Amino acid sequence: MGRHKKEEEPILPHSPPPIYDDLSVEEETREVEMPEEDGARPPTLTEQIQAGSDLSETKVAMKHLFPENLGNPITNKIMVGRIAPEQYIPMQMVIVTDKFMSADPKGNFSVADAVIEANILLGIGLDGKGRVDEIELVGAQNARDEMEASQERY
Amino acid sequence: MPRPPITMIEGDMGCGKTVTMTAIIADAYLSSNKQLKVFANFHLYGIKYVLADVAKIMEYLNTGLVENAIVAIDEGYLDTESRRSMSLMNILFTWFLQQARKRHIDLYVLTQDQRFIDWRFRKIMRVKIFCERYDELTKMVHLTITDNDRKTERKLSYYAPQYWKYYDTNEIPHIPEPIIERALAKVRGKITVKEKVGVS
Numbered sequence: 001m002g003r004h005k006k007e008e009e010p011i012l013p014h015s016p017p018p019i020y021d022d023l024s025v026e027e028e029t030r031e032v033e034m035p036e037e038d039g040a041r042p043p044t045l046t047e048q049i050q051a052g053s054d055l056s057e058t059k060v061a062m063k064h065l066f067p068e069n070l071g072n073p074i075t076n077k078i079m080v081g082r083i084a085p086e087q088y089i090p091m092q093m094v095i096v097t098d099k100f101m102s103a104d105p106k107g108n109f110s111v112a113d114a115v116i117e118a119n120i121l122l123g124i125g126l127d128g129k130g131r132v133d134e135i136e137l138v139g140a141q142n143a144r145d146e147m148e149a150s151q152e153r154y
Numbered sequence: 155m156p157r158p159p160i161t162m163i164e165g166d167m168g169c170g171k172t173v174t175m176t177a178i179i180a181d182a183y184l185s186s187n188k189q190l191k192v193f194a195n196f197h198l199y200g201i202k203y204v205l206a207d208v209a210k211i212m213e214y215l216n217t218g219l220v221e222n223a224i225v226a227i228d229e230g231y232l233d234t235e236s237r238r239s240m241s242l243m244n245i246l247f248t249w250f251l252q253q254a255r256k257r258h259i260d261l262y263v264l265t266q267d268q269r270f271i272d273w274r275f276r277k278i279m280r281v282k283i284f285c286e287r288y289d290e291l292t293k294m295v296h297l298t299i300t301d302n303d304r305k306t307e308r309k310l311s312y313y314a315p316q317y318w319k320y321y322d323t324n325e326i327p328h329i330p331e332p333i334i335e336r337a338l339a340k341v342r343g344k345i346t347v348k349e350k351v352g353v354s
Contacts, residue, residue, distance in 0.1 A: 017217040017218060017219065018214060018217055018219050019219075020191055020204065020219060023204045023219075024191075024192075024202050024203055024204045025202070025203070025204075025205070026200070026201065026202040026203070027197070027198075027199045027200070028199060028200065029199045029200030029319040029320065030199045030200075030318070030319045030320070030321075030322065031319075032315075032318040032319050034315050034318070035293055035315055042312070042313035042316055043312065043313075044177070044181050044312065044316070045174065045177040045178065045181060045312040045317075046177075046178070046181035046182070046185070048310045048311070048312045049299070049310065
């Protein structure tokens with residue numbers, strides 16, 4: 001009793017609720033030195049996002065079609081290479097034999113697994129014509145996008 | 155295309171992070187006929203906005219003010235530092251993030267590295283905009299946009315000078331005083347203890 005209690009400011013001092021128009025400010029746009037322009041209005045970021053190329057969809061599709069790691073360095077090389085139809089069966093035999101020969105002699109070996117894996121790898125090379133096509137496609141798309149973006153400016 | 159509710163903008167120094175965030179705000183604001191509510195913790199020019207850091211936004215949480223708005227947090231590590239993930243402010247902020255959709259908020263947090271900010275934010279974010287580089291010659295900012303929902307990644311670039319007038323690239327983000335005071339108090343406290351026991 002008799003102690004002077006200091007009046008503290010409430011931590012949430014919002015009664016009545018704050019109004020956006022009271023709190024907000026709008027300052028003049030800054031005076032900035034702009035590079036020389038050719039008159040054409042450059043596309044905004046939002047316009048660029050909305051007009052984005054199909055590159056992303058292409059890349060996502062490629063990612064699913066061409067798994068990155070199948071556990072053996074040779075597998076990626078097989079996927080990159082183009083497999084001629086007449087090479088398909090001999091290549092399959094070579095791959096399965098290689099897998100068998102390099103397997104642990106004391107461990108188990110599944111012939112079915114080896115054949116299926118060889119089929120997957122060779123199928124990519126046969127049907128998809130390899131990653132070379134992918135690289136060409138993505139590279140061409142990238143180059144086109146870069147060119148269009150710079151042409152829009154100059 | 156609707157704007158995603160939670161987006162992280164990441165990139166090294168000078169790669170165009172702040173201009174990208176400003177570009178998103180400016181485009182959204184102008185396309186709404188200047189009706190969009192904007193909250194940002196850095197100064198904007200030519201855009202009606204409320205200057206508010208995370209603490210201020212938390213203060214407004216239950217007032218209905220921070221709804222149907224765009225919220226932009228520059229240098230996100232200042233308010234949502236990953237090393238302080240157990241702090242009340244971080245917890246409160248992640249609760250706020252989880253309500254972003256219901257509050258109709260589009261939230262943008264900018265950081266140099268996503269590991270600098272609270273992992274919950276990284277978990278919740280739907281889109282990451284990675285600023286690859288700013289080309290001094292062409293004045294283009296090059297971005298990679300990763301959409302976690304659509305599992306897509308796209309690369310694009312835009313002309314940066316059109317947004318220079320809306321922000322100041324040399325503005326130094328404000329470091330909260332309470333943290334400076336606490337850090338200094340700890341250092342001074344140690345010195346005092348040493349002096350007491352006569353250590354030079």
